[in-house]
Amino acid sequence: MITGERQAARIRSLYLKTILRQDISFFDKETNTGEVIGRMSGDTVRIQDAMGEKVGKFIQLFSSFVGAFVVALIRGWLLTLVMLTSIPPMVLSVSVMSVMIAKMASRGQTAYAKAATVVEQTIGSIKTVASFTGEKKAVADYNKSLVDAYRSSVHEGLVAGFGIGSTVFIMFCTYALSVWYGAKMILEKGYTGGDVLTIVFSVLMGSM
Known part of the structure; x- marks a missing residue:
C-alpha cells in the first residue's frame, strides 16, 4: 500500500507536467479542465488500489484457492x-x-x-x-x-x-x-x- 501511494503521487505529478506541456488547441478539442481534474483524482486512486491493496488481496486469495483444493x-x-x-x-x-x-x-x-x-x-x-x-x-x-x-x-x-x-x-x-x-x-x-x-x-x- 505504501508503494501504491508513492506511485500514485508520482503519476499525478507526471500527469500534471504532461498536461501543462500541451498546446492550447488540446484543451479546445481533446479535453477540458473538468475532465483533467476528474481523471487526475479518480484514475490515480484506481491505479493506487491496483498496485497496493489488490496485490495483497490477490496473494491471499490465490493461497486460499491452492490450499483449499489441496485439502479437499x-x-x-x-x-x-x-x-x-x-x-x-x-x-x-x-x-x-x-x-x-x-x-x-x-x-x-x-x-x-x-x-x-x-x-x-x-x-x-x-x-x-x-x-x-x-x-x-x-x-x-x-x-x-x-x-x-x-x-x-x-x-x-x-x-x-x-x-x-x-x-x-x-x-x-x-x-x-x-x-x-x-x-x-x-x-x-x-x-x-x-x-x-x-x-x-x-x-x-x-x-x-
Missing part, C-alpha cells in the same frame, strides 16, 4: 471433482458482473466530468452567462449530466444485485449438490461426515 482433494477426490462443476458458472457470473460494473462506473465518471465542465465554464464566464440570461440553460445542462450519472449508478446497482444474487444462488445449489452427493459417498464409499463437511467448505472457500 486429499480428503476426498471424488466429491471434490463433482463440486468442481460449480466453479465455471460462478466464475462466469462474477466476470460478467465485473465487466458490466466497470462499464457503468466509466459512464458515471464521464457524466460527472461533463457536469464539472459545465460548472467550471459557467462560473468562469459568469458575466457573459448573466448578460445573455443563460442561467437556466446552464442549470439544465448540469442537471442533464447529473441525471446521466444517476442512471449509470442505478444500472450499476442493478447489475451488482443480479450478479451477487446469481453467485449466491449458484453457491447454495452447490451446497445442495454436495450434501446430496456427500450422503451417497458416506453410504457407498466410506466417507465420514467430517470428510464431507471439510470438502464442502474447502471447495466453496477456494472458489470464492
